[in-house]
Amino acid sequence: xxxxxxxxxxxxxxxxxxxxxxxxxxxxxxxxxxxxxxxxxxxxxxxxxxxxxxxxxxxxxxxxxxxxxxxxxxxxxxxxxxxxxxxxxxxxxxxxxxxxxxxxxxxxxxxxxxxxxxxxxxx
Numbered sequence: 780x781x782x783x784x785x786x787x788x789x790x791x792x793x794x795x796x797x798x799x800x801x802x803x804x805x806x807x808x809x810x811x812x813x814x815x816x817x818x819x820x821x822x823x824x825x826x827x828x829x830x831x832x833x834x835x836x837x838x839x840x841x842x843x844x845x846x847x848x849x850x851x852x853x854x855x856x857x858x859x860x861x862x863x864x865x866x867x868x869x870x871x872x873x874x875x876x877x878x879x880x881x882x883x884x885x886x887x888x889x890x891x892x893x894x895x896x897x898x899x900x901x902x
Contacts, residue, residue: 781805781891783874788896791864795900799859801874801893812882813857814889815848817870817898824873826884830857837883842868864900871895 787799803811814829828848830836836848845863850856857874875889 780807781811781876783876783891783893785872785874785893785896788872788898790899790901793864793866793900793902795864796860796862797864797898798861799872799874799896799898801857801859803855803857803876805855807878809878811876811878812888813850813874813876814882814884815857815859816873816875816884816886816889817868818873818895819867819870822870824886826886827872828859829882829884831882835882839884861898864898866900866902868898869900870898872898 782804785801810832812831815827816824817827818824828838830848830850847860849858873895874893876891877889
């Protein structure tokens, strides 16, 4: 069982930056794959970036070169540094985790989800 809590969302102008945080709380010793997803109004939830316990990461093409995912294993916290934000990045951002062997951007792979944090980018 695991609990996830996001923070760091907000409103910025186009070109601005935000850093999201997600704290993982768990009573198990499992290694987790963690990821960020986002869902804009009227759209399906999509994977943004994932990171495995060994630090290997994957990104959706739409955020490559602008977003950086990282993991602090000591603090059990995952981060998403977002730079060069665009209005199309506006969405509710969710962190997710699972303890399976594959660490990608498939929504159905993830067992645990946070409540989400809103990111709004104005033009």
